[in-house]
Amino acid sequence: EQLSNQIAAGEVIERPSSVVKELVENAIDAGSTQIDILIEEAGLKKIQVSDNGDGIHPDEVMLAFERHATSKIYTTQDLFRIHSLGFRGEALPSIASVSKLTLETATTDLPGKHVYIEGGTLVEERIHGARKGTTVTVESLFYNTPARLKYIRTVQTELASISDIVNRLALSHPQIAFRLINEGNQMLRTSGNGDLKQAIAGVYGTDAARKMLTLASEDLDFKVSGFVSKPELTRASRNYMTFVLNGRYIRNYNLQKAIVEGFGSRLMIGRFPIAVIIIETDPLLLDVNVHPSKKEIRISKESELSALIIRAIQAALKEVVSI
Numbered sequence: 001e002q003l004s005n006q007i008a009a010g011e012v013i014e015r016p017s018s019v020v021k022e023l024v025e026n027a028i029d030a031g032s033t034q035i036d037i038l039i040e041e042a043g044l045k046k047i048q049v050s051d052n053g054d055g056i057h058p059d060e061v062m063l064a065f066e067r068h069a070t071s072k073i074y075t076t077q078d079l080f081r082i083h084s085l086g087f088r089g090e091a092l093p094s095i096a097s098v099s100k101l102t103l104e105t106a107t108t109d110l111p112g113k114h115v116y117i118e119g120g121t122l123v124e125e126r127i128h129g130a131r132k133g134t135t136v137t138v139e140s141l142f143y144n145t146p147a148r149l150k151y152i153r154t155v156q157t158e159l160a161s162i163s164d165i166v167n168r169l170a171l172s173h174p175q176i177a178f179r180l181i182n183e184g185n186q187m188l189r190t191s192g193n194g195d196l197k198q199a200i201a202g203v204y205g206t207d208a209a210r211k212m213l214t215l216a217s218e219d220l221d222f223k224v225s226g227f228v229s230k231p232e233l234t235r236a237s238r239n240y241m242t243f244v245l246n247g248r249y250i251r252n253y254n255l256q257k258a259i260v261e262g263f264g265s266r267l268m269i270g271r272f273p274i275a276v277i278i279i280e281t282d283p284l285l286l287d288v289n290v291h292p293s294k295k296e297i298r299i300s301k302e303s304e305l306s307a308l309i310i311r312a313i314q315a316a317l318k319e320v321v322s323i
């Protein structure tokens with residue numbers, strides 16, 4: 001059982017940023033409006049995610065650490081019809097099997113719970129008086145899987161990966177106030193007031209938010225909104241382009257290419273805009289057979305969507321010229 005959890009962990013939990021992603025997605029699923037993330041030594045020493053969500057019922061806390069015990073039972077086909085980001089019930093048991101994990105949780109009306117699990121073994125479980133919400137603290141990640149630890153790259157690389165994931169989660173959930181603190185320094189803060197422009201300000205700075213063009217375009221199958229930066233504000237990396245498809249961020253190389261094509265000659269080679277593109281569509285147009293944790297989702301009519309994005313960007317750029 002422990003071994004199978006560790007094997008599963010190898011698939012779900014590749015590196016510290018995978019832990020951050022899974023814990024933050026759980027906090028989002030719990031209906032939180034405030035999520036705080038604390039990092040030490042790029043997550044290898046400590047990752048703490050605190051939320052003010054629904055909490056876990058005291059009788060169900062240990063169940064959450066059993067594999068395939070998800071409170072969110074859906075078929076894979078339902079994945080894009082539903083709001084919830086989690087569905088496999090693998091993350092918590094996987095993380096707990098390769099770390100020293102503390103979970104404190106409380107619902108509104110019941111006494112809260114505190115559990116401490118070391119390498120997948122329950123060490124302590126007690127009643128805990130806490131405010132509504134959940135705090136998960138993961139320490140000494142991969143301490144009992146040295147092979148995995150060795151595979152971890154530099155602190156800089158891991159930190160960049162954590163920051164990238166939190167950025168994208170914050171951008172895809174502007175109604176949640178996010179805070180990312182690394183070694184005591186605030187790396188990100190969003191207001192959570194629901195305004196995407198303000199979320200962009202929290203993630204990329206107020207100056208960047210001021211240099212955004214508004215996108216608005218739709219056809220029979222897709223609705224595209226969001227922002228792209230003016231040609232004067234570009235980056236030397238593709239990582240500043242985020243796509244949010246029906247409420248969750250996705251990676252999609254063809255859609256990145258569409259952004260670049262929309263800018264045409266206004267973009268120097270190797271430069272990319274900052275962009276947050278919100279796409280809404282009928283879930284029936286999405287194929288979720290691709291591994292969901294990888295965020296690679298097949299979109300039928302993808303070339304139609306690309307064309308729509310190109311048109312939206314070209315229309316937005318026209319406004320710049322006429323001003």
Ligand code: ADP
Nearest residue numbers: 026030064070071086087088089090091092134
């Ligand atoms: P999944 O998210 O796929 O259901 P997880 O292993 O990530 O599986 O979590 C297991 C269960 O623990 C969830 O279904 C949920 O009921 C509960 N849970 C985990 N984290 C939280 C949280 N932050 N707030 C409330 N419930 C949580």
Ligand code: MG
Nearest residue numbers: 022026086091
């Ligand atoms: Mg989950």
